[in-house]
Amino acid sequence: MKKKTMEHFGELIHGGDYNPDQWLDRPDILEEDLQLMKKANVNCVSLGIFAWSRLEPEEGAYDFGWLEKIIQRLYENGIYTILATPTGAMPQWLTNKYEEVLQVDETGVRNYPGKRHNYCPTSPVMREKTRQLDMRLAETFGGYPAVIGWHISNEIAGNGSDGSCHCALCQSAFREWLKEKYGSLDKLNAAWWTSFWSHTYTDWSQIRSASRRGENLVHGQTLDWKRFVDSQQLDFCKEEIKAVRVHSTLPVTTNMMGFFKPLDYFKWAKELDIVSWDCYPDWHSGADELRTAVYAAAAHSLMRSLKKKNFLMMESTPSVVNWREMNRLKRPGMHELSSLQAVACGSDSVQYFQWRKGRGSSEKFHGAVVDHRNGSDTRVFREVSRLGERLEKITQQTVGTCNRPRIAMVFDWENWWAVEDACAIDNNLKYQEVFQDFFRPLWELGVDVDMVDMDGDLEGFRVVIAPLNYMYRKGYAEKVRRFVEQGGCYITTCWSGETDDTDLVYTGNHPLEDVLGISTEEIDVPDGYCENSIQYHGTDYRIIGLCGLVHAKGAEVLAEYQNDFYKGYPALTRNFYGNGEAYYISSINEHQFLKHFYNDVLQEKGLGCGLQVRLTEGVTVNERSKPADEDGGEQKVWFLQNFNRTAAAVELLKPYQNVETGETLTGKIEMQSFECIVLRNC
Ligand code: GLA
Numbered sequence: 001m002k003k004k005t006m007e008h009f010g011e012l013i014h015g016g017d018y019n020p021d022q023w024l025d026r027p028d029i030l031e032e033d034l035q036l037m038k039k040a041n042v043n044c045v046s047l048g049i050f051a052w053s054r055l056e057p058e059e060g061a062y063d064f065g066w067l068e069k070i071i072q073r074l075y076e077n078g079i080y081t082i083l084a085t086p087t088g089a090m091p092q093w094l095t096n097k098y099e100e101v102l103q104v105d106e107t108g109v110r111n112y113p114g115k116r117h118n119y120c121p122t123s124p125v126m127r128e129k130t131r132q133l134d135m136r137l138a139e140t141f142g143g144y145p146a147v148i149g150w151h152i153s154n155e156i157a158g159n160g161s162d163g164s165c166h167c168a169l170c171q172s173a174f175r176e177w178l179k180e181k182y183g184s185l186d187k188l189n190a191a192w193w194t195s196f197w198s199h200t201y202t203d204w205s206q207i208r209s210a211s212r213r214g215e216n217l218v219h220g221q222t223l224d225w226k227r228f229v230d231s232q233q234l235d236f237c238k239e240e241i242k243a244v245r246v247h248s249t250l251p252v253t254t255n256m257m258g259f260f261k262p263l264d265y266f267k268w269a270k271e272l273d274i275v276s277w278d279c280y281p282d283w284h285s286g287a288d289e290l291r292t293a294v295y296a297a298a299a300h301s302l303m304r305s306l307k308k309k310n311f312l313m314m315e316s317t318p319s320v321v322n323w324r325e326m327n328r329l330k331r332p333g334m335h336e337l338s339s340l341q342a343v344a345c346g347s348d349s350v351q352y353f354q355w356r357k358g359r360g361s362s363e364k365f366h367g368a369v370v371d372h373r374n375g376s377d378t379r380v381f382r383e384v385s386r387l388g389e390r391l392e393k394i395t396q397q398t399v400g401t402c403n404r405p406r407i408a409m410v411f412d413w414e415n416w417w418a419v420e421d422a423c424a425i426d427n428n429l430k431y432q433e434v435f436q437d438f439f440r441p442l443w444e445l446g447v448d449v450d451m452v453d454m455d456g457d458l459e460g461f462r463v464v465i466a467p468l469n470y471m472y473r474k475g476y477a478e479k480v481r482r483f484v485e486q487g488g489c490y491i492t493t494c495w496s497g498e499t500d501d502t503d504l505v506y507t508g509n510h511p512l513e514d515v516l517g518i519s520t521e522e523i524d525v526p527d528g529y530c531e532n533s534i535q536y537h538g539t540d541y542r543i544i545g546l547c548g549l550v551h552a553k554g555a556e557v558l559a560e561y562q563n564d565f566y567k568g569y570p571a572l573t574r575n576f577y578g579n580g581e582a583y584y585i586s587s588i589n590e591h592q593f594l595k596h597f598y599n600d601v602l603q604e605k606g607l608g609c610g611l612q613v614r615l616t617e618g619v620t621v622n623e624r625s626k627p628a629d630e631d632g633g634e635q636k637v638w639f640l641q642n643f644n645r646t647a648a649a650v651e652l653l654k655p656y657q658n659v660e661t662g663e664t665l666t667g668k669i670e671m672q673s674f675e676c677i678v679l680r681n682c
Pocket residue numbers: 154155278280315321322353363366
């Protein structure tokens with residue numbers, strides 16, 4: 001039999017973070033856990049995530065015996081292990097003996113020992129202690145049939161730390177990084193526009209990290225500091241990967257955090273075998289669930305897109321978190337729906353934080369599969385077990401399939417950093433939120449979307465949507481030009497193509513002026529001063545954000561502003577270029593506009609929801625498929641999900657089979673609140 005790994009597990013993974021290191025004096029708990037895991041259809045756990053002080057109780061004294069026993073006992077019971085390197089939190093002996101492992105904040109103050117995710121990524125001591133431990137773990141466990149992959153560290157740069165360390169070691173590493181990038185101070189000064197406010201650097205040693213106590217208004221510098229922090233954290237992670245690979249060929253991952261601003265996950269994914277992430281949407285928080293559902297779908301899609309491959313949902317809560325102001329329980333049904341949503345978007349797992357609640361410290365009331373009392377006789381345990389059974393039922397139809405969108409959206413981390421730092425017309429602009437608003441109508445139409453960054457490959461996509469691409473990274477404009485020339489459809493918005501990748505403003509034409517067929521002039525955010533709207537195909541749509549004032553230079557005007565001094569300016573244009581076309585949306589409009597516009601574009605291109613269905617608001621579809629191969633025909637599976645708090649009717653326009661029950665469904669069907677139906681062709 002082929003060795004199981006977390007990348008090729010052969011079935012959907014169901015399990016989660018397990019912390020037996022908190023219960024080593026209670027062998028009865030371990031035995032009880034084994035029974036409960038089997039009852040809940042758990043087939044995998046993640047171990048050792050915060051176990052450094054148990055694995056190396058004293059400097060250089062390693063003790064893996066307890067872990068070995070647990071891994072074996074689990075395996076005897078059919079449960080596999082994803083093993084972590086424990087650098088997410090440091091042991092007391094390390095932080096107390098070696099001060100340099102602790103981060104220094106932007107005011108120059110060094111942290112005390114404690115908390116987590118707060119090591120200095122440059123510290124040679126931290127790197128060496130980590131290397132020693134990781135190598136030993138890999139040497140000991142890398143060959144175990146029970147161990148299926150490496151979980152490097154934990155939520156790197158998370159928990160409020162943002163990953164930056166301003167210590168002397170990091171300052172000097174930053175300077176080296178800059179020397180490598182620019183070669184000379186003249187080039188650096190030019191790229192950073194330091195003649196502004198007389199801040200020209202005359203010696204490398206003068207350069208420091210971006211800080212609110214010092215320089216944070218030289219945008220090129222701030223941007224490079226963010227790039228450096230990201231790359232230094234990644235470099236540390238790469239060292240960890242290198243260390244485990246000395247003795248192990250198992251796949252590696254690190255648990256990401258979706259739309260997490262400090263780390264450019266497109267770069268990170270290149271170093272990993274499989275992407276995994278921790279998913280904690282704020283269910284039941286608004287007037288409805290839709291915004292949250294859209295956020296989760298976008299984040300799952302982003303995680304899938306990083307490697308254009310299935311990913312793992314490494315953590316999620318089975319019931320409640322404990323770190324928001326108010327922490328609501330997941331209401332009945334939401335656990336199953338939100339877990340299946342992950343699978344619908346390409347996850348090959350549903351994993352939890354945490355298996356069992358601890359008795360003390362800050363996560364004792366965080367949701368878990370097993371509560372402090374009542375064993376399996378709890379609502380949460382029953383929902384988790386039921387989900388486990390459902391995952392088993394859909395495994396065969398699902399494993400080996402993935403979402404294969406023909407539409408891509410450009411999401412770019414460096415652009416995110418730059419656009420929110422621009423000091424321009426709207427200083428509250430939230431790139432990720434606007435991006436999500438541009439994603440939402442596609443979610444409503446039941447159409448899957450991939451995400452690419454500006455380095456990403458556009459080939460194979462029919463439509464590329466690029467909202468707020470303020471900063472054009474090197475090569476991006478040329479790539480888009482080629483894409484359109486060869487027949488692609490490109491949709492972009494105002495506040496795009498403003499600056500180059502050092503955040504210097506373009507002084508000539510818009511870099512895609514020829515492709516877009518427009519020239520840009522001013523940008524406004526009327527914000528309460530006037531009500532304005534655009535008219536598209538006879539319908540008026542309200543403007544709710546930025547308004548770009550542009551001129552058509554060959555493009556056809558499809559919508560115009562209706563009021564105020566910008567009445568008559570183009571609000572939506574289309575330009576044919578080569579074999580393709582490019583649309584420019586000048587303003588940020590109420591959400592119905594995009595739905596109308598996208599629908600028109602998709603219809604024209606013959607793209608749309610792959611399931612023959614008439615959807616209703618709050619119900620969406622994701623499609624996973626496997627192209628036909630010699631073993632058989634094309635395999636497709638659809639996840640029809642109702643995020644409404646009430647029942648909702650949809651209409652299947654041809655018969656489909658319910659994968660779990662075998663029943664044939666067609667015509668009008670009523671979906672229960674928070675129901676997910678998994679379908680295949682009859
Ligand atoms: C993160 C961490 C976990 C735990 C959960 C709580 O995802 O990785 O260790 O703290 O949050 O929600």
